Amino acid sequence: MTVIHKAAKDWKVDPNFVDYEGTRRGFDWSSAPDVCAGMGPGACNIAYAAVDRHQDGPAASRTALRFVSALDTDGAVATRDMSYGELGRLTRQFTNVLRSLAIGRGDRVFTLMGRTPELYISIMGALRNGSVVSPLFSAFGPEPIATRLSIGECDVLITTKAIFRKKLAKIRDQLTSVRHILVVDDTVDNDAARGTLNFWHLMDKADDNAPIEPTTADDPALLHFTSGTTGTPKGALHVHGAVQMHYLTGLYALDLHPEDIYWCTADPGWVTGMSYGVISPLLHGVTSIVDEAEFDATRWYTILQSQGVSVWYTAPTAIRMLIKAGPELAAQFTFPHLRFIASVGEPLNAEAVWWGQRVLGLPIHDNWWQTETGGIMIANTPAFDIKPGSMGRPLPGIDACVVRHRDDGSVSVIDEPDVEGELALKLGWPSMFREYLHQEDRYRKCFTDGLYLTGDLVKRDSDGYFWFVGRADDVIKSAGHLIGPFEVENALTDHPAVAEAAVIGKPDPTVGEVVKAFVTLKDGFSADDELRLDVLGHARKHLGAAVAPKEIEFVDSLPHTRSGKIMRRLLKARELGLPEGDISTVETMAETHAPAVSS
Numbered sequence: 001m002t003v004i005h006k007a008a009k010d011w012k013v014d015p016n017f018v019d020y021e022g023t024r025r026g027f028d029w030s031s032a033p034d035v036c037a038g039m040g041p042g043a044c045n046i047a048y049a050a051v052d053r054h055q056d057g058p059a060a061s062r063t064a065l066r067f068v069s070a071l072d073t074d075g076a077v078a079t080r081d082m083s084y085g086e087l088g089r090l091t092r093q094f095t096n097v098l099r100s101l102a103i104g105r106g107d108r109v110f111t112l113m114g115r116t117p118e119l120y121i122s123i124m125g126a127l128r129n130g131s132v133v134s135p136l137f138s139a140f141g142p143e144p145i146a147t148r149l150s151i152g153e154c155d156v157l158i159t160t161k162a163i164f165r166k167k168l169a170k171i172r173d174q175l176t177s178v179r180h181i182l183v184v185d186d187t188v189d190n191d192a193a194r195g196t197l198n199f200w201h202l203m204d205k206a207d208d209n210a211p212i213e214p215t216t217a218d219d220p221a222l223l224h225f226t227s228g229t230t231g232t233p234k235g236a237l238h239v240h241g242a243v244q245m246h247y248l249t250g251l252y253a254l255d256l257h258p259e260d261i262y263w264c265t266a267d268p269g270w271v272t273g274m275s276y277g278v279i280s281p282l283l284h285g286v287t288s289i290v291d292e293a294e295f296d297a298t299r300w301y302t303i304l305q306s307q308g309v310s311v312w313y314t315a316p317t318a319i320r321m322l323i324k325a326g327p328e329l330a331a332q333f334t335f336p337h338l339r340f341i342a343s344v345g346e347p348l349n350a351e352a353v354w355w356g357q358r359v360l361g362l363p364i365h366d367n368w369w370q371t372e373t374g375g376i377m378i379a380n381t382p383a384f385d386i387k388p389g390s391m392g393r394p395l396p397g398i399d400a401c402v403v404r405h406r407d408d409g410s411v412s413v414i415d416e417p418d419v420e421g422e423l424a425l426k427l428g429w430p431s432m433f434r435e436y437l438h439q440e441d442r443y444r445k446c447f448t449d450g451l452y453l454t455g456d457l458v459k460r461d462s463d464g465y466f467w468f469v470g471r472a473d474d475v476i477k478s479a480g481h482l483i484g485p486f487e488v489e490n491a492l493t494d495h496p497a498v499a500e501a502a503v504i505g506k507p508d509p510t511v512g513e514v515v516k517a518f519v520t521l522k523d524g525f526s527a528d529d530e531l532r533l534d535v536l537g538h539a540r541k542h543l544g545a546a547v548a549p550k551e552i553e554f555v556d557s558l559p560h561t562r563s564g565k566i567m568r569r570l571l572k573a574r575e576l577g578l579p580e581g582d583i584s585t586v587e588t589m590a591e592t593h594a595p596a597v598s599s
């Protein structure tokens, strides 16, 4: 096993997290740093820790958010900076806007807009007000929007004029729970019939003195819809106490230091974009880059270089697209400030970790978590060596294990290393979700014997590193073997011509299921029979005939969720001619080559 030794890396600044075993051993959530301590006994509010806490400190004049809008063809970048002080003032004003509309504690405030200043002001102002924030991805069409607003019982929606006209005007009557729609545009007048109000007119009238709502750690704060990779998206409710996790994981897994220029590429419409694109960087007082546009390889390299990004949190799908764009493009840029890269959302194959090392000069630290867990659980960190292809080790305060299901419905923990089973987490961390909205049964089924069952299959090696095998729903049963899709996809993407691969189990009368692979090719390779045989041969050599795909289909693109994940269930449904199920989060064809990359 080749590892990337932590000692071999020039960290540039001393990492926050150096002693893995010692920190874990001495860790206790009850004595972990309390970022809400200044609020008074028992009180906790994410916005206090992210914004209020910085108002009189050294961060007040520091840039909190740097919005990158246009990018000229000559690479010049147009930015607009917002300091912690300014964000604080606008946030307090927005708290007063909500109060003037009689929106209070526990009321639901949804956002539906691009990554512009109003999004961040709305999120923080609503949290300060004790309202529950639910960010929606702005590219959703009318139907997924209406469904989520209805499931989430939205009271206030904040959106833009263009989105309102295009997607909401026609369905306004269906949105029965929505009391007000705040429209972010100078040219919109209040319209009582439609219940629309002008965001900035209300802001102009609002005072910037607003006491924070004294919520507690157990009060609901955020409602996130899952990515819909395996089925209909679920609404997961999170509490203000999650802020402790957002802070510590920023420290341990992202190595945030106050002087960092940090870029999380996820949209706040997904949990990664909220936990690590909005909350965690503000807690740490860093400067966050907010790119208002979608993925484009040249644009992204330009931003990394021109903004001097030091910590970068992105996703495998983006990394695969950068790899596909070729080394020549990357070679036109240098990244002297970059010192830490992390990735989440899907398995990161070993080759991608090495690509980071070769092309960006740094390995990529994969980490694992879910909408439900609210924060990073298992990660590659500066405190230990990286085993490329592994998702790392559980963070301090997190106990992870591998379990096997018994016939009576209970589970047993698998102690031996390298045995496949479901990843389970011992309950007790603060950012655990508290509810699947309107799905109590489903929520209850996630728990047994003090454990949360994640639905993902993994192996743990003898050094305590976790290796992703596949989602329980995607595992293929062939001739008595259980085949994890990631292992097969990993072997396929190791082939020099393969850009992306997804495998499914196809029913077979003899062996139960056979492995079928869908493969996209890197630029410059042509999809012919010779290449197909070569890729098949490569897979057989690495995996053996029992596990290697029996069939390979070259495709132009794979279906992804808008958060960047490959949707194997859709490939399977299409292959078998079955109904496609909930496709509200699937990228449309037009977006296929420039997806919004996130969790």
Ligand code: ATP
Binding pocket: 226, 227, 228, 229, 230, 231, 232, 233, 234, 343, 344, 345, 346, 347, 348, 366, 367, 368, 369, 370, 371, 372, 391, 454, 455, 456, 468, 471, 563, 565, 599
């Ligand atoms: P849904 O639950 O609606 O099907 P989803 O599970 O994709 O969607 P998210 O909560 O956004 O929704 O994603 C969490 C899942 O993403 C994890 O359960 C896991 O399957 C996958 N994942 C996240 N990070 C990693 C990683 N580092 N390696 C492998 N898989 C990962």
Ligand code: MG
Binding pocket: 226, 230, 370
């Ligand atoms: Mg899930």
